[in-house]
Amino acid sequence: MTQKIRFGTDGWRAVIAREFTFANLAAVAQGIAETVRERGTAERGVIVGYDPRFLSEEFAGEVAAVLAGNGIRCLVSERDAPTPVLAHAVLDHQTAGAVILTASHNPPIYQGIKFVPEYASPAFPDVTDRIEAHTAEALADSARIKRDDSGRLVERFDPRPSYLERLAEEIDFEAIRGAGLKVKVDCLHGASRGYLDTALERAGCEVEVFGANRDPLFGGDMPDPSEKRLGFLAERVAADGAHLGLAADGDGDRFGVVDASGRFLRPNQVIPLALWHVQRTRFPTGSAARTVATTHMVDALAERLGLGVQETPVGFKYLGRALRETDAILCGEESGGLGLRGHVPEKDGILADLLVVEMVAKTGRSPLEVLRELEQEVGTFVSKRLDLRVPDPAALMDRFKGALPDRLARSPVARRVEVDGVKLIAEDGRWMLLRPSGTEPLVRVYLEAHDAEVLAAMEEEAKRLVGA
Numbered sequence: 001m002t003q004k005i006r007f008g009t010d011g012w013r014a015v016i017a018r019e020f021t022f023a024n025l026a027a028v029a030q031g032i033a034e035t036v037r038e039r040g041t042a043e044r045g046v047i048v049g050y051d052p053r054f055l056s057e058e059f060a061g062e063v064a065a066v067l068a069g070n071g072i073r074c075l076v077s078e079r080d081a082p083t084p085v086l087a088h089a090v091l092d093h094q095t096a097g098a099v100i101l102t103a104s105h106n107p108p109i110y111q112g113i114k115f116v117p118e119y120a121s122p123a124f125p126d127v128t129d130r131i132e133a134h135t136a137e138a139l140a141d142s143a144r145i146k147r148d149d150s151g152r153l154v155e156r157f158d159p160r161p162s163y164l165e166r167l168a169e170e171i172d173f174e175a176i177r178g179a180g181l182k183v184k185v186d187c188l189h190g191a192s193r194g195y196l197d198t199a200l201e202r203a204g205c206e207v208e209v210f211g212a213n214r215d216p217l218f219g220g221d222m223p224d225p226s227e228k229r230l231g232f233l234a235e236r237v238a239a240d241g242a243h244l245g246l247a248a249d250g251d252g253d254r255f256g257v258v259d260a261s262g263r264f265l266r267p268n269q270v271i272p273l274a275l276w277h278v279q280r281t282r283f284p285t286g287s288a289a290r291t292v293a294t295t296h297m298v299d300a301l302a303e304r305l306g307l308g309v310q311e312t313p314v315g316f317k318y319l320g321r322a323l324r325e326t327d328a329i330l331c332g333e334e335s336g337g338l339g340l341r342g343h344v345p346e347k348d349g350i351l352a353d354l355l356v357v358e359m360v361a362k363t364g365r366s367p368l369e370v371l372r373e374l375e376q377e378v379g380t381f382v383s384k385r386l387d388l389r390v391p392d393p394a395a396l397m398d399r400f401k402g403a404l405p406d407r408l409a410r411s412p413v414a415r416r417v418e419v420d421g422v423k424l425i426a427e428d429g430r431w432m433l434l435r436p437s438g439t440e441p442l443v444r445v446y447l448e449a450h451d452a453e454v455l456a457a458m459e460e461e462a463k464r465l466v467g468a
Contacts, residue, residue, distance in 0.1 A: 007131060023142075036097065046096050048060050063099050068147070077089075084346050088120070092159070094118075115131060164202070171199075176204060188211045190250040227266075249336070274355050288310070291420075292419045334446070408431070430449040
């Protein structure tokens with residue numbers, strides 16, 4: 001039976017040696033090669049990069065051999081590199097795109113592959129559908145797969161200098177240097193090592209780095225900058241009196257921030273902070289873009305700042321398009337992705353971390369202090385995500401579309417949004433979003449209210465509604 005390979009929100013991910021094999025990867029690479037040729041951009045060449053996972057460099061070599069076999073020149077990263085760095089290289093070298101071997105923040109047994117087209121943000125379905133179709137043809141007939149192992153069309157390059165130069169243009173290093181900040185960094189053994197820490201050092205920070213060696217097992221845990229994973233970083237920040245603790249996930253596209261108090265700040269708290277800072281220091285007008293699952297504190301703050309708000313489906317490709325094609329000054333998603341106007345239209349955890357550092361340097365206040373001041377102006381927002389296991393998510397969602405409650409924890413529902421899944425917004429601003437997982441028998445439920453007690457009541461209501 002021929003395996004079906006599907007690109008999810010951001011590429012294809014699978015367990016190494018089970019589904020993610022050299023044979024299956026070669027078929028995907030052939031699918032990408034044929035898609036690039038269809039798009040008429042093959043002569044521009046393709047970036048090939050990878051994260052620190054097991055066999056990543058060898059998998060990248062396999063992709064390069066297949067692309068070369070199709071007559072496509074390849075620029076292969078000299079070492080593992082963050083996704084936003086490779087997306088920047090697409091613009092820097094004006095290539096047809098980048099093929100990136102990464103499973104992002106997934107467990108170490110996973111590997112993945114994604115294609116970033118010439119516009120340097122995640123590929124839209126018009127691209128991934130063609131990759132899937134050509135991949136299926138290659139899986140059914142391996143003779144379609146062309147390869148060239150001679151290396152004549154493959155060149156090694158270092159994307160690091162150009163990207164670090166771009167950061168120095170984007171971030172006010174002089175302001176940071178004058179603040180004398182002490183920062184702890186946990187690279188989580190991922191691709192951000194040598195990038196985030198180096199940028200901070202160049203900006204004059206006193207930096208202590210953890211997880212700075214390549215480890216395909218990521219220290220025995222997921223390379224996810226979550227509150228649980230950053231517990232050690234939080235302890236070190238509080239114990240040593242540092243101003244900040246910073247982290248990025250395995251491929252450097254998601255951020256993690258710890259306040260001077262040792263408190264972890266959730267992405268839904270960092271994104272409004274970044275919006276406030278960017279509007280004050282860079283772009284006084286425009287709009288904020290967020291996914292349908294991201295905090296409405298963005299909306300309340302944007303209104304206060306005189307900015308518009310764009311709501312998109314889940315997936316950074318939609319936010320990347322907003323950065324490319326609209327007046328969006330900053331975009332964010334609740335999972336920890338953030339993008340900035342004028343930068344690469346891809347989520348960048350390194351840039352996001354540096355924006356927080358710049359904010360601390362320019363205000364002389366900790367992120368938590370600024371957050372509390374903003375909450376006094378626009379209100380408190382408390383959010384949570386539940387992953388509820390159900391036997392048939394699609395059937396459940398069909399039922400939801402026909403019958404949903406008219407109240408959320410006693411507050412009347414004022415509006416219903418179906419940008420992505422089904423979202424109910426109550427009169428007082430609390431909301432619930434239900435979305436089926438595309439890969440697992442799960443319904444993801446996103447909740448937000450103005451206090452923890454109401455949020456807890458909504459959580460119980462969601463569980464009853466889903467039947468989990």
